[in-house]
Amino acid sequence: MIHFENVTKRYQDGNAAIKSLDLKINDGEFFVIIGPSGCGKTTLLKMMNRLIELTDGTIFVDDKKISDYNIHELRWNMGYVLQQIALFPHMTIEENIAVVPELKKWNNEKIRQRTDELLEMVGMTPEKYRGRKPKELSGGEQQRIGVIRALASDPGILLMDEPFSALDPISREKLQDDILELQRKINKTIVFVTHDMQEAIKLGDRICLMKDGEIVQVGTPKEIIENPVNDFVRDFVGTHSAAVKENICLEDIIEQLLTSHSVAPSTVIIPVTASLREALMLLTEYEQLSVEKEGQIIGIITRQTALQYLAEGLQEVGHGNG
Template sequence: MITFENVTKQFVDGTTAVDNMNFSIEKGEFFVLIGPSGCGKTTTLKMMNRLIPLSTGTIFIDNKRISDYNINELRWNIGYVLQQIALFPHMTIEENIAIVPEMKKWNNDQIKQRTYELLHMVGLDPDTYRQRKPSELSGGQQQRIGVIRALAADPDIILMDEPFSALDPISREKLQEDIIDLQKKINKTIVFVTHDIQEALKLADRICIMKEGNIVQLGTPNDILTHPANDFVRDFVGSSNKIGTAFQLEDIVQPIDTQEPKPAFTIDASATLEEVLEMLSKEETLHVTSEGKTVGRVNRQMIVHYFSSSLKEGRREYV
């Protein structure tokens, strides 16, 4: 879907923001770029839609050089969500959502139908919200509008540059859950920049950890947690020891939601954290069994919460 071949970005002051980068993002993948400030993650993102020109190398989308696309064609097919939200304050919510569809010459009925569909998708009643101005919405609601505005013209790719970092912790966690649910419905290729490793672990299919314009490690959350490439990754993830014995799966399981589809995999309550992570790379939710009986369920978000709690409490019983 998206391929970087020997891509370098050097600014006029001589700063090399991205240094000979090579990687590919698969269609429908939730791909997270993460690293400390100044590592080049936002520059990498912005080169994908030509907001920042690359210096050398080639970026391909669907096997076509991005330089060969008409700039409007390229950007119409790439939704973009910013940290600053950037809704037009003088426009209604419906008018904000309609910007790109109008540029693409959609008719009014198509735009109205799409607006209703997207507002429903993020739990905002269209009749209540579509005629409101951004100032009448909370920060979390505004960011939801920012997300669905990027989806309005049904692009194949969504770029998200630290979209939740300015929100309070409760709104941020809710929007993380929303984007997970939304991705199940829309199955877009999402490239997401964050500086928060817990957010990356929660959302990503794969994580690309960067440092000084280079890729330090690229892999699944399971790869990053169980096989950190070096001390930088260990420190960045907040872990320095191998998986310890303090982890008890039964301590974090939750009751089974009878409305959920039955997962394809089960796991024994005696499983190690590494075994749980390996299984969760194949299935969103696992049923946990003990002595042949189902005792609850576990999913990736519960494991991320476990890591987050461990970090806050200063425990070191994980990778």
């Protein structure tokens, strides 16, 4: 368990990034921290592994003050994944994954076994990827390596600071599914920072919504959506209303983005009742999909049109925030 007790972070100019905060994160929980820019969510994350030192209060990990841990021991037990993937470009993928195990004096055979195990866990064939350099991988593949590198020495806690926000929507959706599947296998305590309500709702066992260095509400996605504690939460969820539309109708998308009749129907067919999420997952493998309704092909969705639809939705959210 991670336990914050009356924690404050105040800078020299007197500005308090975190204000007398109390919080408990349970073992094995996927805990998401969300809020507007400048609310303190990244500061909160970085205080856990002492990248930022707290001013007042106490943080406990497994009932022990983080100040009582050897700092290397503390950080080795907390894998850390950033938005900037930060793989070492001159190293192979295997060498990147091996950084912390080598610091912990693992032998070569143990490192090789762990590297292969982790690559297989995220669907990357060890023989194909272990000797490659980061520049030979796509953005999504690089971020997968970032995640498993953080898991290399089998830490109990995984800290993730907006790890998918720089990726295109389809890669991001795929990695979100991957991290959920990975969590089912490894059952770590994951603390995940995001500014995206849709991501928070999809991933979190519980969500912590912050504003101005304080916690406004902590609850399950259902509790946050159905029982907001005040207008700020209601407005924050409402502004990101696309996040709670689990069943966007594909027929509506086709009507908005109807392709030319000259485009040959795809051999991959998806029913009109399928969710947007299911369509996006298929589009990671296929260039386009045919949408079927009552035995008839009523339209086509391509990667390009799906990305266009998502981009327009994000622009609408952006205008709503302005």
